Amino acid sequence: xxxxxxxxxxxxxxxxxxxxxxxxxxxxxxxxxxxxxxxxxxxxxxxxxxxxxxxxxxxxxxxxxxxxxxxxxxxxxxxxxxxxxxxxxxxxxxxxxxxxxxxxxxxxxxxxxxxxxxxxxxxxxxxxxxxxxxxxxxxxxxxxxxxxxxxxxxxxxxxxxxxxxxxxxxxxxxxxxxxxxxxxxxxxxxxxxxxxxxxxxxxxxxxxxxxxxxxxxxxxxxxxxxxxxxxxxxxxxxxxxxxxxxxxxxxxxxxxxxxxxxxxxxxxxxxxxxxxxxxxxxxxxxxxxxxxxxxxxxxxxxxxxxxxxxxxxxxxxxxxxxxxxxxxxxxxxxxxxxxxxxxxxxxxxxxxxxxxxxxxxxxxxxxxxxxxxx
Amino acid sequence: xxxxxxxxxxxxxxxxxxxxxxxxxxxxxxxxxxxxxxxxxxxxxxxxxxxxxxxxxxxxxxxxxxxxxxxxxxxxxxxxxxxxxxxxxxxxxxxxxxxxxxxxxxxxxxxxxxxxxxxxxxxxxxxxxxxxxxxxxxxxxxxxxxxxxxxxxxxxxxxxxxxxxxxxxxxxxxxxxxxxxxxxxxxxxxxxxxxxxxxxxxxxxxxxxxxxxxxxxxxxxxxxxxxxxxxxxxxxxxxxxxxxxxxxxxxxxxxxxxxxxxxxxxxxxxxxxxxxxxxxxxxxxxxxxxxxxxxx
Numbered sequence: 058x059x060x061x062x063x064x065x066x067x068x069x070x071x072x073x074x075x076x077x078x079x080x081x082x083x084x085x086x087x088x089x090x091x092x093x094x095x096x097x098x099x100x101x102x103x104x105x106x107x108x109x110x111x112x113x114x115x116x117x118x119x120x121x122x123x124x125x126x127x128x129x130x131x132x133x134x135x136x137x138x139x140x141x142x143x144x145x146x147x148x149x150x151x152x153x154x155x156x157x158x159x160x161x162x163x164x165x166x167x168x169x170x171x172x173x174x175x176x177x178x179x180x181x182x183x184x185x186x187x188x189x190x191x192x193x194x195x196x197x198x199x200x201x202x203x204x205x206x207x208x209x210x211x212x213x214x215x216x217x218x219x220x221x222x223x224x225x226x227x228x229x230x231x232x233x234x235x236x237x238x239x240x241x242x243x244x245x246x247x248x249x250x251x252x253x254x255x256x257x258x259x260x261x262x263x264x265x266x267x268x269x270x271x272x273x274x275x276x277x278x279x280x281x282x283x284x285x286x287x288x289x290x291x292x293x294x295x296x297x298x299x300x301x302x303x304x305x306x307x308x309x310x311x312x313x314x315x316x317x318x319x320x321x322x323x324x325x326x327x328x329x330x331x332x333x334x335x336x337x338x339x340x341x342x343x344x345x346x347x348x349x350x351x352x353x354x355x356x357x358x359x360x361x362x363x364x365x366x367x368x369x370x371x372x373x374x375x376x377x378x379x380x381x382x383x384x385x386x387x388x389x390x391x392x393x394x395x396x397x398x399x400x401x402x403x404x405x406x407x408x409x410x411x412x413x414x415x416x417x418x419x420x421x422x423x424x425x426x427x428x429x430x431x
Numbered sequence: 432x433x434x435x436x437x438x439x440x441x442x443x444x445x446x447x448x449x450x451x452x453x454x455x456x457x458x459x460x461x462x463x464x465x466x467x468x469x470x471x472x473x474x475x476x477x478x479x480x481x482x483x484x485x486x487x488x489x490x491x492x493x494x495x496x497x498x499x500x501x502x503x504x505x506x507x508x509x510x511x512x513x514x515x516x517x518x519x520x521x522x523x524x525x526x527x528x529x530x531x532x533x534x535x536x537x538x539x540x541x542x543x544x545x546x547x548x549x550x551x552x553x554x555x556x557x558x559x560x561x562x563x564x565x566x567x568x569x570x571x572x573x574x575x576x577x578x579x580x581x582x583x584x585x586x587x588x589x590x591x592x593x594x595x596x597x598x599x600x601x602x603x604x605x606x607x608x609x610x611x612x613x614x615x616x617x618x619x620x621x622x623x624x625x626x627x628x629x630x631x632x633x634x635x636x637x638x639x640x641x642x643x644x645x646x647x648x649x650x651x652x653x654x655x656x657x658x659x660x661x662x663x664x665x666x667x668x669x670x671x672x673x674x675x676x677x678x679x680x681x682x683x684x685x686x687x688x689x690x691x692x693x694x695x696x697x698x699x700x701x702x703x704x705x706x707x708x709x710x711x712x713x714x715x716x717x718x719x720x721x722x723x724x725x726x727x
Contacts (some may be wrong), residue, residue, distance in 0.1 A: 089544075092628060103521065123448045130659060138528065188707075194708045194709070195707070197471075198649070198650075198653060201471075202700035202701075209693040209697035210697065211691050211695065213693035216691075216693075336525065336528055372543055373540070374543055376540050376543075378536070379532045379535050380532075380537055381536075382532050383529045383530065383534070385517060386525060387529045387533075388534070390521040391521045408601075
């Protein structure tokens with residue numbers, strides 16, 4: 058009985074993903090490709106070799122951070138669409154620190170770098186948090202606007218203050234050698250670094266904060282019901298500011314893998330939309346920290362697998378990744394579908410051959426369970 | 432410096448030109464948001480419209496047909512968006528983000544299929560492009576939207592659908608139907624916004640050619656306090672920033688470095704944050720914005 062109640066909660070996202078992916082693969086038929094062949098290329102591209110798998114993990118790392126970022130803000134009842142800007146500011150701050158202070162001792166530099174990245178993203182996230190808490194302006198609009206401001210600002214800093222004089226590309230000088238963290242030779246040159254383990258560690262920390270500390274409890278209380286939290290004496294405005302700052306800090310850590318583990322410098326526009334994919338990652342994981350690992354791996358694999366489509370098919374390009382992402386998000390978010398299905402189940406349950414007691418509970422669970430969270 | 436001032440007329444003209452797509456899209460966003468449906472998907476609707484315009488203009492050799500292609504594509508995307516946010520009650524921000532991704536992915540996908548290039552459509556000769564018509568059309572649309580919302584009963588329904596949908600419902604007007612009309616019209620207008628990029632300002636549709644203009648239109652709409660005429664003024668202001676920014680690219684006004692245009696680029700977003708925070712005036716969203724309506 059309990060198992061049946063639990064099952065739909067686990068299966069719903071999986072079914073949604075399968076429906077979304079199937080729809081997306083069917084689209085490739087328009088381009089005259091065989092969907093099975095495309096699927097094969099996606100899977101091989103993502104997991105086919107040590108290098109491919111390494112690249113998948115490389116893309117998974119930032120998606121864990123941005124997924125956590127979106128999820129953390131969501132637990133306080135805020136929608137952070139600003140991870141894209143926060144990760145840019147975190148990375149930029151890290152690059153600036155790495156260039157200004159190249160001589161930080163080798164054992165301190167990585168820790169210092171991580172802290173600066175967290176601080177950069179955290180401040181950028183705290184601003185819309187403050188605006189929401191103190192001025193009442195909506196965080197969705199503000200974070201969108203902050204994304205564009207971050208893009209302009211980081212491009213200006215890169216071109217005018219930290220420019221790499223030896224390169225035509227819009228990128229900064231390289232950071233001090235002490236900041237670089239090692240890559241694993243196992244992956245045949247794919248830039249998987251310790252940042253991946255930092256991401257796993259961040260998952261644990263986020264879980265711990267949210268479910269094992271008073272702060273986390275208060276943040277979730279505000280997210281569940283602001284008025285109830287208020288009457289329990291929780292300072293809702295303060296909690297939201299803290300949540301947004303932490304959310305921004307998590308996004309800022311994307312810079313660690315990118316700069317300390319890969320490019321050694323800030324490159325304007327290095328992120329192929331990690332911040333926006335983070336929304337999909339969090340949504341699919343229903344904001345559960347540990348589920349975010351799996352969810353990020355899925356989207357990381359999609360991104361890597363799709364990048365091989367340019368070469369291996371005639372007509373399908375890597376843009377398919379965007380289509381697949383969009384369809385997965387839509388399928389996961391269309392909660393009304395489950396209500397309709399729930400109603401159908403109720404009708405079914407009135408028939409004799411269907412065990413009424415069980416099915417009614419399942420359908421109510423479906424109808425209410427999805428309504429509360431995104 | 433002198434020639435810089437002498438070109439004031441040119442700047443005025445290019446301001447009008449570059450604010451056209453913004454005005455179309457912002458009016459579209461306004462209709463949808465006044466009816467209570469958040470429209471983060473403007474960017475995607477513009478992309479769909481821009482692509483539709485270029486594709487239809489190419490195959491029919493007529494820019495007017497291209498404009499109708501844009502209207503159709505925008506409306507079709509808005510129809511899909513409506514299914515998710517009005518009927519299935521998907522979160523409007525999540526769905527909007529998804530539609531932006533979808534449009535950003537599907538337009539290069541179709542370009543590759545139709546024209547064997549995922550970067551841009553074949554370029555349109557001058558005869559297949561608009562010269563000035565979209566500017567006039569956008570201001571006509573402004574007048575129509577303004578008059579519709581202000582003076583007609585159905586315009587009133589739209590406004591109430593965003594403020595007190597329950598009141599509308601008890602008056603016997605179907606809230607969902609009002610929202611559907613607004614969202615579809617929103618798609619048509621945003622589609623025209625995309626068309627004014629691909630077959631008016633440029634000579635082809637290229638991937639991700641909106642480059643954030645959908646969001647800038649959203650900013651203009653908020654800056655304009657969700658009202659048609661202030662929104663149009665905001666579009667002109669942002670268009671002016673854009674025109675200045677293009678003009679000042681690489682220009683040395685003082686010292687030895689060119690003017691950092693990035694600071695002009697971020698101005699629209701900065702002033703929007705300030706106005707929303709109440710530092711410059713006060714901007715208030717429709718009360719029921721973003722809340723799905725369920726008839727009792």
